[in-house]
Amino acid sequence: VTPALAIILGVVLASTAVGITAGRRMKMNLENWTVGGRRFGLLIMWFLMAGEIYTTFTFLGASGWAYSRGAPTYYILIYGALAYTVSFYLLPELWRRGKRFGLQTQPDFFIRTFGSRALGVFVALIGVASILPYLQLQLAGLGLIVEAASDGAVVANVAIPAGFVLTCVFVFTSGIRGTAWVAIIKDVLMIAAVVVVGIGAPRMFFGGIGPMFKALAAKAPGHLVLPGAAPSLGVSWVMSTVLLTAAGFYMWPHTFASAFSAKSDRVIRRNAIIMPFYQIPILLVIGVGFTAFLVLPGLANGDMAFLTLVRKTYPPWFLGFVGAAGAVTAMVPASILVLTASTLLAKNIYQAGFRPGASERTVLRLSRAMVVVVMAAALLFALVFPNALVNLLLIGYDGVSQLFPSVVLALVWKRLTRAGAAAGIVTGIAVAAGLVFTKHDPLWGLNAGFIALAANAAVAAVVSLLTPSRRIAG
């Protein structure tokens, strides 16, 4: 066993133990399992939300985009700040309704607001279909990171099932509380890794971050301003993309439901205020991608830029540390995704769609069983058909974003009807899928999902005005 491997194993096992311990002393019911009994305070909410949001994409994707595309990667810095601004105004409203009506999931909100179980089942299906490819992406990322960090001692096809079992165990026992506790470990490790590499690597090669940018500006000035190395990703693409992603950010079933975990709306607002500070480390990740662009030109896969740079410049044990941080960074979002998908399947598809009389204990038991089913499905795809879900992944974000107009309009516009909301969502998803699958993304320099969002809002408004108002809860 090499030092790197020992570090990876030690951290991953310790994290799992913490996750299991987190739920040991509480009586598990559905509300505790899904939303932590609505008792999370500011600090744990911050870790939980950061844990959900900063995935393996932050590690590999942001540096990979900086490496291969350049300036368009700045959109990641922007959309976070905008999404937290949206959440500052939107999430407290959702929290109040969640508290008043006992909501636990995103479809619960739609069922309650529009008085339609069918709409709830439909929203739940969109949620599960969007979550599965993301879960697979996390598992694939875990495999990639552990294989690279252990220098091939643990191949991806071993790391992925191992991560799968460990994640299942703590989700099964502790629910959302397990995720929140492991998220603390993950956030600390990841920030440490990013700060060390983000400051250290540019310093080693260029004497600092500023001089690194100067060297890049001298060598490839176009890489640092839009559209960078990607002609189709210009200013209008960034503008439409950050608006789309800011709208969609809290429309994922798991981010939406995080509003229900807080103990008060004050906690949510204060959390939204401090979240943008978490964007700053992303600058360091982008800097690592730019450094790799200068010192390691010609990598076949830009997503490997971060790990390759660490392997070339740091001792093996540190590569192990980065691998451990990366593995836990995959496990935390994976756990929340599987928890959410399982609850959607049991509560909003099985119970709401087919067995309205099912008891809460039955739903909890079924949710826990679904943890294994959902993980197994994602595992199967990750191992057997690594590319089968790429199409779904491409429109996952576009898809969940289409819920945004209905949610916002439901809160501010009394005339929005059930038919209007449903027609808008269907239109939005159809337009997004049509454009993406026919390779028309971006279209006219705009993100296809943004065009779909505009069509969605227009259809929702027109259909609402043409149908009689029959809202249940105001």
Added chain:
Amino acid sequence: MRQGKKLSFLLGAVPFLALVAALPFVNRLEPTVFGLPFLLVWILFWVALTPLVLFAADRLGRRRPPDDKDRP
């Protein structure tokens, strides 16, 4: 709607004006700040300022300062 509440909503537009509407005018390399391209400096400045904007919005939007319901 109360004056403070209105202002609180208006403040929410600030990050969108700075980080979306202004982008076509700030997409340039020069002047650099500590070596960083101007576009990136502009984005970082406003991302770092967003918490302050939201903090101000929170103060203005609160019905009755301080709202002590969730404190021990």
